[in-house]
Amino acid sequence: MERNEIYDKLNEIFRDILDNDEIELQDETTANDIEEWTSLTHIQLIVEIEKAFNLRFTSEEILEWKNVGEMVDSILAR
């Protein structure tokens, strides 16, 4: 899967879960950039992303992400 395809899917999930249609994810995006992205919605996002891409992240992986780009790297590495 290409990086931009992943971004298309991720944007859809983020907009849906966070209920904000203006979200446009980039490599550098972090939770600080999106108000609705809290420690709780973070968990919901992960559950949905895992479903959508049919994979399972490890807790260690998740806790080490610094931004969306690193999350995409994790998805690409599968």
Place this chain on the structure above:
Amino acid sequence: MVVNSFSFLLFFIVVFTVYYMPGIRQHAVRQNAWLLLTSYFFYSFVAWKMLPILLGVTIVFYWLGAQIKKEMDINNRKKASRYMRIGIVIGIGLLLYFKYLNFFAESVASLFNQIGLSVSWSTLNIILPVGVSFFTFKLISYVVEIKRKKTAPAENFLEFATYISFFPTISSGPIDRPNTFLVQLRNAHLFDYSKAFDGCQQILWGIFTKVVIADNLASVTSIAWSDYQDQSSTFLIFAILLSPIQVYADFDGYTNMAIGVGKILGFDITKNFDHPLLARNVSEYWNRWHISLTSWITDYVFTPLCLKFRDYAYHGIMMAITANLILIGLWHGANWTYAVFGIFHSILFIPIIYSGELGKNRKIKENKYGLPLVKDFFRMILTYIIIGIGHIIFFAKDTYSAFEYIHHIFTGSWEFVRPIGFSTIAFMLLLIVLEWTTRKKEYALQIHKRFTGKRTWMMLAIDYLIIAAIIWFGTFENSQFIYFQF
């Protein structure tokens, strides 16, 4: 040596003078060395027996941090994890030993006694562990953040030791994180007039809420918590209604003083409160109360637990929240009351979680008169009362007394009492009004940005009024901060 004491003032004048002396102020290393020296002096002043332990764990965690970084750099995650775990175990060990050992010994002994075995267990004479809950959390955070690649290790031992022992926050927080604090130790701090002025305003406001509001209310609540059998129902209810303001004015007062002292030295200390009296439910309350502790627990306990339980949806969140709140409760000390306090609050989360409201940070709106919406207003009052009821458990000497307190409310007399003077009532109302009107500021007395540097006569007049109120209405008997004991 409490922050609002004469001895602290003397201590701080010495710290300040040397810190900004020519020859010192241009060099981060010299300023840090001075801060470390004075911090250790400050700490010895309150708990000299703990100083070797503080120094010992600082050395160990500095070394662990370096090892974790080294292993992560060569992608040896297993080894890095092992070093991190060693750090966590040492940290938890410190807390268990200094805060909880007697509690376990007593609980086990009473269990044996209940099943008929007589055990006389002399509790260990453990020294008063001032600040241990606060610096241990900084130490743990340091190793975990390096492992999670969220922060780089300290550049040298001096920097790390100064971060851990920084005197304004060592006794009662706020708990600064390494990624925001260590960088502040890398450059020398030249005296910044507007920042120092801001710090002084914050200290003044802190002293005001502490000695004028908190300490005057403490005379009511402390009688109620300890001597509830002899009080009327009215008095006991008064205490419940006064306690959230008292505890807030006390802890926020301390925090403002600590942050203000930090600002005078050129530091930005993390915030601890965001207008908790405006919380519309307990979830909002915990987002606004003791933020440096709750965010610590969120990052290192709640989020990992939620990830583990993520397949169980709302039940998973409920489990994580319950574990969290019990932990927050027990962080305050070894007593079953703190655990019950945590359970009490987690029960209040049930409707919030299962209705899907949790985490939806709805902004507080105001109506055309600049007041809160009626619905929000009633929710704030209800939350306030619930927090007050929670304090019955929090401040009871044991769980039995908490239930007896409630029992007394229903069986006691209803004679009218007016436990506090009109001036204290007026100051409480002032605090509540300011909580609303200055909710976008860091603290109530903070001067709007455009005034910075230009002291208007109005501000000066307000400052003098506050000082007059402190002298006139303040309580100056040997008062202690509630959070000093944690």
